[in-house]
Amino acid sequence: MQQRSEETRSKIISSAIRLFSGRGFNAASVDDICAEAGISKGAFYHHFKSKQDLFLSLLDGWLKTIDNAIEAAKDKPAPEAFTQIAEAFPYIFKTAGEGLPMFLEFWLQASRDETVWQASVEPYRRYHKYFTALIKKGVDEGSFVAVNPELTARMIISTGMGLLLQSLMDPQGAKWEKVARDSVKMLVDGMLKK
Amino acid sequence: MQQRSEETRSKIISSAIRLFSGRGFNAASVDDICAEAGISKGAFYHHFKSKQDLFLSLLDGWLKTIDNAIEAAKDKPAPEAFTQIAEAFPYIFKTAGEGLPMFLEFWLQASRDETVWQASVEPYRRYHKYFTALIKKGVDEGSFVAVNPELTARMIISTGMGLLLQSLMDPQGAKWEKVARDSVKMLVDGMLKK
DNA sequence: AAAAACAAACCAACTGGTCGGTTTGTTTTT
DNA sequence: AAAAACAAACCGACCAGTTGGTTTGTTTTT
Numbered sequence: 001m002q003q004r005s006e007e008t009r010s011k012i013i014s015s016a017i018r019l020f021s022g023r024g025f026n027a028a029s030v031d032d033i034c035a036e037a038g039i040s041k042g043a044f045y046h047h048f049k050s051k052q053d054l055f056l057s058l059l060d061g062w063l064k065t066i067d068n069a070i071e072a073a074k075d076k077p078a079p080e081a082f083t084q085i086a087e088a089f090p091y092i093f094k095t096a097g098e099g100l101p102m103f104l105e106f107w108l109q110a111s112r113d114e115t116v117w118q119a120s121v122e123p124y125r126r127y128h129k130y131f132t133a134l135i136k137k138g139v140d141e142g143s144f145v146a147v148n149p150e151l152t153a154r155m156i157i158s159t160g161m162g163l164l165l166q167s168l169m170d171p172q173g174a175k176w177e178k179v180a181r182d183s184v185k186m187l188v189d190g191m192l193k194k
Numbered sequence: 195m196q197q198r199s200e201e202t203r204s205k206i207i208s209s210a211i212r213l214f215s216g217r218g219f220n221a222a223s224v225d226d227i228c229a230e231a232g233i234s235k236g237a238f239y240h241h242f243k244s245k246q247d248l249f250l251s252l253l254d255g256w257l258k259t260i261d262n263a264i265e266a267a268k269d270k271p272a273p274e275a276f277t278q279i280a281e282a283f284p285y286i287f288k289t290a291g292e293g294l295p296m297f298l299e300f301w302l303q304a305s306r307d308e309t310v311w312q313a314s315v316e317p318y319r320r321y322h323k324y325f326t327a328l329i330k331k332g333v334d335e336g337s338f339v340a341v342n343p344e345l346t347a348r349m350i351i352s353t354g355m356g357l358l359l360q361s362l363m364d365p366q367g368a369k370w371e372k373v374a375r376d377s378v379k380m381l382v383d384g385m386l387k388k
Numbered sequence: 389a390a391a392a393a394c395a396a397a398c399c400a401a402c403t404g405g406t407c408g409g410t411t412t413g414t415t416t417t418t
Numbered sequence: 419a420a421a422a423a424c425a426a427a428c429c430g431a432c433c434a435g436t437t438g439g440t441t442t443g444t445t446t447t448t
Contacts, residue, residue, distance in 0.1 A: 008423075023306065026220040030408060040424045041409090051408070108298065111362045112217060124363065148380075155377050158356025165355045166348070168305045169318065183349050186342075190384055199397065224434060234399040235435080241397095245434070 009047050011037040013061075016054055021102045025055060025109055056119060059106050063123045070130055078138030079188055082156075086184035089160060101164055128153055135191070144191040152191065159183050203241050205231040210248055215296045219249060219303055250313060253300050257317045259286055264324055272332030273382055276350075280378035283354060284371045295358060322347055329385070338385040346385065353377050 015036035019028035030051055034041050048054040069088040073081040110120040131153035138144030163183060167176035209230035213222035224245055228235050242248040263282040267275040304314040325347035332338030357377060361370035 024218070024220060024302070026218060029406085031406095040426095042411095042425075043423050045410075046422065104302065107359060107363060108218070108302070117363070120363070148376075151373065151376055151380065154357070154360070154373060155353055155380065158354075158360065158377070159349055159352045161356035161359045162352025162354065163348070165301060165359070166352065169301060169311070169314070179345065179348060182342075182345055183352070186345065186349065202397080223432075225432085236400075236437090237398050239435070 008037075008039055008043055011039060012044060012047060012054070013058065016058060017102055020055070020058070020105050025051075025105055052113075052115070055109065056116065058102065059116065059119055062102065062106065063120075066123070066127065070127070077141060077143065078134050079143055079192065081134055082184060082188050086181055089180060101168060103164060104168060128157060131156055138191065143193060145193050147191055152187075156184070156187055159187065199241075202231075202233055202237055205233060206238060206241060206248070207252065210252060211296055214249070214252070214299050219245075219299055246307075246309070249303065250310065252296065253310065253313055256286075256296065256300065257314075260317070260321065264321070271335060271337065272328050273337055273386065275328055276378060276382050280375055283374055295362060297358060298362060322351060325350055332385065337387060339387050341385055346381075350378070350381055353381065 012033065015033050016028070019032055019036060022028075023032075030041065030044060033054075034044050048057065069085055072088075073084045076084060106116070106120065109116040111117070132149045135144060135147070135149040135152055139146050139149070160180065163176060163180050206227065209227050210222070213226055213230060216222070217226075224235060224238060227248075228238050231238075242251065263279055263286060266282075267278045270278060300310070300314065303310040305311070326343045329338060329341070329343040329346055333340050333343070354374065357370060357374050
């Protein structure tokens with residue numbers, strides 16, 4: 001009963017991730033998603049009340065994986081916490097399927113669709129606050145020099161986003177994961193007390 | 195006769211920028227663009243042979259403004275060159291019209307459309323090479339410490355892209371321009387020999 | 389300088405097709 | 419028998435692009 005239902009649902013979700021990230025929300029039709037998942041339109045509308053509903057559900061699941069990664073690094077000293085979160089990034093930003101990044105699609109829709117924006121803006125601000133607090137904590141612990149934590153947090157987030165964007169255009173397998181790791185290392189090293 | 199023609203063409207272009215950046219390439223229809231520009235579809239297809247042709251034409255113009263900004267900073271010492279390019283960014287990344295960024299739309303289409311990718315990848319690699327060379331030049335001039343120029347260039351580009359992405363979601367007027375300026379300053383300071 | 393010819397610029401109606409979404413009735417699975 | 423999935427048909431809206439005819443400004447002829 002729930003077994004089959006759950007399987008169908010997850011087939012829809014992984015097909016949707018693949019198509020949304022590959023073609024974009026608008027260009028991927030419900031028909032396409034159903035065809036990819038090998039299910040009927042009826043089944044689709046049994047699980048999601050609309051295409052947008054599906055999208056918001058994907059967004060929700062994705063935000064949860066970020067929260068989990070942050071939660072898992074909660075009690076570590078600041079430099080280790082950054083490193084650990086950086087390690088989790090390649091997974092977070094690839095979500096599932098072919099490993100194509102949904103992230104940009106989430107962001108884009110958030111900038112254009114009021115409902116998606118509403119669902120994203122609070123978590124987004126929370127992440128920025130978290131990174132800022134983590135830097136301040138590093139300063140308090142005596143391991144970081146007193147930089148501008150607000151701005152530095154912004155830049156760390158920016159770097160992650162920018163690298164993802166670049167990897168989107170110029171995909172070269174695991175190479176970008178190394179670049180991401182090296183970048184975080186460089187940023188953290190820059191903050192470390194010599 | 196050319197007067198009127200040129201005026202129509204520029205009306206199409208500015209409407210297209212507004213709509214593409216506001217809704218995305220797919221969601222903005224040719225009908226919408228014509229309505230916004232206050233011209234007919236016939237006029238549209240007189241000036242551009244397709245919607246994609248219009249898009250490529252916008253991309254081309256945009257890449258030229260970047261080249262110009264880089265060209266203008268050519269002979270300055272490295273730290274000044276970075277600062278000058280950073281100053282030009284707010285203009286480059288806003289293109290025209292309502293000031294909404296077309297950049298993301300260019301990037302997105304490049305990752306999804308072979309033709310757009312072809313038109314973008316060479317300039318993109320050129321910019322990365324340029325920044326790398328600029329950092330090396332700074333090292334040679336004795337003003338920068340010997341960092342990893344390749345990676346640092348990537349990070350500078352990433353930071354710019356990431357900040358733009360953030361500004362897209364959380365628009366607050368000129369605030370992001372200040373953040374961008376401060377970020378470049380921070381990155382350049384980090385490279386400067388103490 | 390007026391008239392005629394011309395081509396570029398433009399318009400508005402239309403084409404063939406696809407879209408997301410929904411409904412209806414049937415079959416399979418639990 | 420209830421839940422889940424299916425297949426097919428339907429719809430009003432919208433899409434990019436085409437067509438054929440009209441306006442506009444310029445050039446040539448008289």
